[in-house]
Amino acid sequence: MAQFTINDITLKGIAASVPKNTALNSDLSFFSTDELEKLIATLGIKKRRVSLPHQCATDLCIAAAEKLIDKLNWNKDDIDVLVFVSQTPDYQLPGSSLHIQHRLGLSKSCLAIDINQGCAGYVYGLSVISSLMSAAKIKKGLLLVGDTITKIISPFDKSILPLFSDCGTTTALEYDEEAKPILFNISSEGENYDSIIVPAGGGRNPITEDSFEFKKFDGNIERKDFHLKLKGLDVFNFSLKKVVPNIEDLIAFSNNSKEAIDFYVFHQANLLIVNTLGKKLDLPLEKAPISLEEYGNTSSASIPLTLVTNVAKENKIINQNILFAGFGVGLSLGSAIVNFNNVICPDLIELE
Amino acid sequence: MRDTSLERFLFLMRELFKEHNRGLINENTDLQELEEWSSLQIMIIVSEIDREYDVLISADEMRGITTIAKLYDLVKKKTN
Numbered sequence: 001m002a003q004f005t006i007n008d009i010t011l012k013g014i015a016a017s018v019p020k021n022t023a024l025n026s027d028l029s030f031f032s033t034d035e036l037e038k039l040i041a042t043l044g045i046k047k048r049r050v051s052l053p054h055q056c057a058t059d060l061c062i063a064a065a066e067k068l069i070d071k072l073n074w075n076k077d078d079i080d081v082l083v084f085v086s087q088t089p090d091y092q093l094p095g096s097s098l099h100i101q102h103r104l105g106l107s108k109s110c111l112a113i114d115i116n117q118g119c120a121g122y123v124y125g126l127s128v129i130s131s132l133m134s135a136a137k138i139k140k141g142l143l144l145v146g147d148t149i150t151k152i153i154s155p156f157d158k159s160i161l162p163l164f165s166d167c168g169t170t171t172a173l174e175y176d177e178e179a180k181p182i183l184f185n186i187s188s189e190g191e192n193y194d195s196i197i198v199p200a201g202g203g204r205n206p207i208t209e210d211s212f213e214f215k216k217f218d219g220n221i222e223r224k225d226f227h228l229k230l231k232g233l234d235v236f237n238f239s240l241k242k243v244v245p246n247i248e249d250l251i252a253f254s255n256n257s258k259e260a261i262d263f264y265v266f267h268q269a270n271l272l273i274v275n276t277l278g279k280k281l282d283l284p285l286e287k288a289p290i291s292l293e294e295y296g297n298t299s300s301a302s303i304p305l306t307l308v309t310n311v312a313k314e315n316k317i318i319n320q321n322i323l324f325a326g327f328g329v330g331l332s333l334g335s336a337i338v339n340f341n342n343v344i345c346p347d348l349i350e351l352e
Numbered sequence: 353m354r355d356t357s358l359e360r361f362l363f364l365m366r367e368l369f370k371e372h373n374r375g376l377i378n379e380n381t382d383l384q385e386l387e388e389w390s391s392l393q394i395m396i397i398v399s400e401i402d403r404e405y406d407v408l409i410s411a412d413e414m415r416g417i418t419t420i421a422k423l424y425d426l427v428k429k430k431t432n
Contacts, residue, residue: 034370039392159391219391233411236395240402272399279403 003185003253008137009130010179010341013072013172014317015064016308017146017349018049018165018295030158030220039162044271048165048296051148055351057086058096060168061144062103063349068170069104071346074140077107081132081141085115085125085300087329088148092201100144118196119267119328120186121145121300123336126171126324127184133175143171147299152198154223156214160230163270165296169304179341185250186334189242195234196329200225235328239273243327243335244280250323250335261337262320263311264288267327268295268302277325299328305348312345354405356431361424364404368396379421397423405431 024047025040040046051060061084069076082104084097095114106112111132117124122145129143146168153161200211205225214222223229243266251258264287266274271292278288289310291302298305303324311317317340327333358379366374369388376386383389398409407430409423417423 035388035390038370038388042392042396231411232391233394233398233414236398237408237410240399241408272395276399276403 002187003183003250005181005183006127006130006134007181008134008175008177008179009182010174010176011171011338011343012174013068013344013346014169014304014307015068015071015346015349016167016169016301016305017060017063017067017351018167018305019051019055019060020350020352021050021052023048023050025162028158028162042270042272043162044274044290044292045162045165045296046293048150049167049298050150051166055148055166056090057088057146057148057166057168058084058090058100058103060148060166060351061146061170062100062168063351064168065104065142065144065170067346067349068172068344071344072172074172076105078140079106079142080110080138081129082106082110082112083115083125083129083141083143084113085117085121085143085145086147087116087118087299088151089114097144117329117332118147118299119269119302120326120330120332120334122303123184123186123324123326123334124332125300126182126336126338127186127334129173130182133173137175139175141173143173145169145171145304146301149228149299152226152228154214154221154227156222157227159219159221159232160228163297165298167295167298167301167305169301169308171304180339183250183254183337184334185246185253185336187242187246187332189238189331189333192234192238192331195231195238195331197229198226199229235331236273238331239269239327240276242333243277243325246333247281247323247325247335250337254337256321256337260321261323262287263322264325265303265306265311265322266325268292268297268306269328270297308345308348315345315347317343317345354431356405356428358424361427362420364400365397365420368393368400377420379419379424381420382418383420383423384418401427407431
């Protein structure tokens with residue numbers, strides 16, 4: 001069941017929040033001036049938002065949720081479902097969505113669920129919350145999607161340090177029988193589970209004293225077993241090979257033409273990948289917005305962040321057909337086509 | 353018809369390096385000896401080969417590559 005349709009659900013608003021603390025890739029001491037020039041041009045990333053120790057993904061998402069609930073003038077008691085998508089939750093257990101229910105002051109009858117997903121997480125999360133709301137006719141729901149990947153990267157891993165940046169987002173959804181259907185195409189590529197992985201800290205490789213040792217890898221890289229490990233070229237090849245057919249299948253399933261889509265919002269992996277996908281689909285540049293230069297790769301948050309920073313005009317997205325495509329950790333990928341009827345997007349929040 | 357000549361391949365590869373290094377690029381060049389060789393440079397090369405020849409070189413295949421001639425042979429083999 002790769003492709004499916006969800007009826008009666010409309011997006012009402014999207015808000016995003018980033019740490020105010022900013023790091024510049026031009027300051028990275030691993031690289032010569034020449035290397036930096038090439039790195040920044042290829043990745044398209046100049047700045048990264050790095051969370052401070054007291055800022056977790058939940059904090060960024062909650063700031064976005066509070067602002068959005070206020071702008072939409074929603075009554076918190078009406079919110080009956082909350083889905084939190086992240087790979088950097090507050091604790092191993094309990095799931096962060098429960099604590100978020102309490103911190104946001106939502107009703108105890110609100111269903112709260114965590115989903116462990118990353119770069120494709122916005123599409124996965126949207127598919128879960130919209131299915132639930134549609135099936136149970138739930139009036140209002142919140143999808144919180146965000147990560148603080150900078151917290152799990154080795155400071156001595158120059159292969160991934162220049163990429164990742166932190167962000168939390170909230171999307172507000174409503175049951176509406178007038179809404180146009182949301183279309184999904186999702187696929188699982190679990191045989192490559194270790195292409196992006198934090199090896200230690202779960203049941204398979206519990207934390208031991210050895211986990212605290214820095215280990216040396218090719219290319220002068222050092223990391224611990226509970227740091228993020230990424231097989232860059234494998235993930236790059238996966239993105240180049242799988243994403244375009246996934247999108248083309250979804251467009252065929254929608255019975256629409258490629259041209260009927262107003263924006264293609266790709267997971268902001270890096271500029272080379274986003275540009276290559278745009279070229280393979282033969283898209284005009286303005287249809288594939290890019291937020292990498294200022295905000296880097298924000299994992300699960302990159303699609304909603306890009307909608308807020310690069311698609312919204314005067315804090316709104318009105319009457320647009322938008323395709324999202326997320327791909328990465330899992331490995332997993334998914335695309336969705338959503339009609340944005342009238343979606344409120346408050347200004348980006350910068351958390352001190 | 354796609355141009356799969358060695359000349360075209362060398363031209364494309366040279367373009368991916370900084371101007372002052374292009375003179376060093378010929379079929380016998382050991383890629384891993386180049387100052388500009390890095391995981392980023394590998395990604396740039398793989399992307400260019402995909403664009404030009406519609407062929408993806410995997411990480412495993414890349415590990416076995418020493419010279420430009422070997423990379424060219426692999427690309428040719430995969431296009432056939």
